[in-house]
Amino acid sequence: MSVKQPVLGRSRRGAVLFGSQLLALISSLGLWVLSGANELWAGSSKQPNIIFLLTDDQHWDSLGCMGNKVIQTPNLDRLAGDGTLFRNAFVPASVCSVSRAAILTGAYPCSRGSGDLVAMVTPKNPEVTYPAVLRTGGYETGYIGKWDVGSGEEGFQMGMRLFNYWGGDRLHGNYWHETDCPLVTNDGWNSKDTIKCTCPPKGSYPRVGSVGIAKPVHFDREIVPIKAKQFLKGRNREKPFFLAIAFRGPKDTWSDFPPDTAELYRSNSVPIPATATEADAKGQPAFLRASMASNYGLSLVRSPKQLSDEIRKNYRLVSTIDQTVGKLRQLLESEGLEGNTIIVFTSDNGHFYGEHGFWGKWLPYEESIRIPLIVYDPRVPNNQKGRRCDEMILNVDLAPTFLSWAGLGIPAEMQGSSLAPLVCGEKILWRKEFYHEFTWTADGRIEPSEGIRSVDWKYIRYFNQKPAVEQLFDLRKDPGETTDLSSNPDFSFCLQEMRVATDRYRSLLQSGREFKDAAEAKIDNR
Numbered sequence: 001m002s003v004k005q006p007v008l009g010r011s012r013r014g015a016v017l018f019g020s021q022l023l024a025l026i027s028s029l030g031l032w033v034l035s036g037a038n039e040l041w042a043g044s045s046k047q048p049n050i051i052f053l054l055t056d057d058q059h060w061d062s063l064g065c066m067g068n069k070v071i072q073t074p075n076l077d078r079l080a081g082d083g084t085l086f087r088n089a090f091v092p093a094s095v096c097s098v099s100r101a102a103i104l105t106g107a108y109p110c111s112r113g114s115g116d117l118v119a120m121v122t123p124k125n126p127e128v129t130y131p132a133v134l135r136t137g138g139y140e141t142g143y144i145g146k147w148d149v150g151s152g153e154e155g156f157q158m159g160m161r162l163f164n165y166w167g168g169d170r171l172h173g174n175y176w177h178e179t180d181c182p183l184v185t186n187d188g189w190n191s192k193d194t195i196k197c198t199c200p201p202k203g204s205y206p207r208v209g210s211v212g213i214a215k216p217v218h219f220d221r222e223i224v225p226i227k228a229k230q231f232l233k234g235r236n237r238e239k240p241f242f243l244a245i246a247f248r249g250p251k252d253t254w255s256d257f258p259p260d261t262a263e264l265y266r267s268n269s270v271p272i273p274a275t276a277t278e279a280d281a282k283g284q285p286a287f288l289r290a291s292m293a294s295n296y297g298l299s300l301v302r303s304p305k306q307l308s309d310e311i312r313k314n315y316r317l318v319s320t321i322d323q324t325v326g327k328l329r330q331l332l333e334s335e336g337l338e339g340n341t342i343i344v345f346t347s348d349n350g351h352f353y354g355e356h357g358f359w360g361k362w363l364p365y366e367e368s369i370r371i372p373l374i375v376y377d378p379r380v381p382n383n384q385k386g387r388r389c390d391e392m393i394l395n396v397d398l399a400p401t402f403l404s405w406a407g408l409g410i411p412a413e414m415q416g417s418s419l420a421p422l423v424c425g426e427k428i429l430w431r432k433e434f435y436h437e438f439t440w441t442a443d444g445r446i447e448p449s450e451g452i453r454s455v456d457w458k459y460i461r462y463f464n465q466k467p468a469v470e471q472l473f474d475l476r477k478d479p480g481e482t483t484d485l486s487s488n489p490d491f492s493f494c495l496q497e498m499r500v501a502t503d504r505y506r507s508l509l510q511s512g513r514e515f516k517d518a519a520e521a522k523i524d525n526r
Helices: 029-040 074-082 096-106 128-135 152-161 221-232 278-282 294-301 304-334 397-407 489-510
Strands: 017-021 051-056 085-086 140-146 165-169 176-178 216-218 241-246 340-345 373-376 387-391 433-438 449-454 457-462 469-474 514-520
Touching: 017 128, 051 304, 051 433, 074 278, 074 304, 074 340, 128 140, 128 152, 140 152, 140 221, 140 294, 152 165, 165 221, 165 294, 165 387, 221 241, 278 294, 278 489, 294 304, 304 340, 340 397, 433 489, 449 489, 449 514, 457 489, 469 489
Parallel strands: 051 241, 051 340, 085 387, 140 165, 140 241
Antiparallel strands: 017 514, 085 373, 176 216, 340 373, 433 449, 449 457, 457 469
């Protein structure tokens, strides 16, 4: 395993920077500037503990701190107030398993395969994933919740081997379990291989509701704190720790919120997105209207009350997670760990709220690829807390960030950049665009795509259409992506540059070669 060395690419207005292993646009630049962050933390000899909180299918703005005036997330809002709120975080590919593999490896999906879901969700070498490097570097590691990386049981067993403590759940998991279910009672330190849900009804997966369960407990409300406490109590206190918690929510079914949250938002007027209209839905290309879950999205925009009710259910699941985040912070405080434990909160991808008449995720529009991201580092000085950062962050940046906080080398296979300097308030050169991709078709039910999302522009290429269908959006003037400019001759130059940049990105990211010299693919951001 080689370790990434700093490579500095040239920068100028309108340029895309390439450099280092497989390129993630200045991926090694984070290491180059990390000296400033290291100086900030030089007074601490202890490696920090890290808790990584991952939600499932969370709309990017379903947090109070992101400007949502309806949703109640006081604990996450406080976490953002104590830390850094990243307002422009994204995933290169919007689907649970592919995104989770990108987080695990710190590398783009296309570096593992294209079109082949098993390849895209399976690390080429598990030894260069963040938990493996952390364990080698002296960390005690734990995992709780939905895993969904790798292929079936083999992938589940891989996860079990990567972490010291294992509280992982198979596939998407379920919200409700019996109090004495092995998933709840299992000892993640000593009995990893016996963790398996045995709750009724058999053959129902995922299970909806708690029918047939005598004493139900909610995964996000009750089970996560139980497992987190088990991890913290059983760890080797001479070692720093890393604990990943993958919540079940707010992934569907959205009706599986705890009963005592049913009154939340009942009296609130829940705004419907401006683009969640039948007119917008019918204006989409016919092949996208045939994409998975689009018919359901269309039915919801035709019934605004039903759509509002669905969003209310989603908000209740997010508020349930928020309550658990408060419990986790209290647990850290009771264990005397609050002062040296970094907390990262994000989601594996976004989810449509009926925008353009779509539902689910998969498609490369903002509601699908954009995610919430909060980083709380208690070591950061008070004058740097409560910051708002608008740099474009990707989920492939998380693994390098974890390793840089731990003071460990970042494998050259990782294509992301460490966020540590940004968390410290450093003014550094950062990416201005990224390659987005979705090449899995789900047996023809999802339309594959690729393209570039820059600060100001979104380019989409639906390459399976003959000829390929392109879209171009000016995000400054049209953040809702309602006006496609790809056929407007005034933007032909920008369109051509985006085409070239898309091809260049794909080639570099797939190649596996080391690029020592900076290369440029111009994108006109005027």
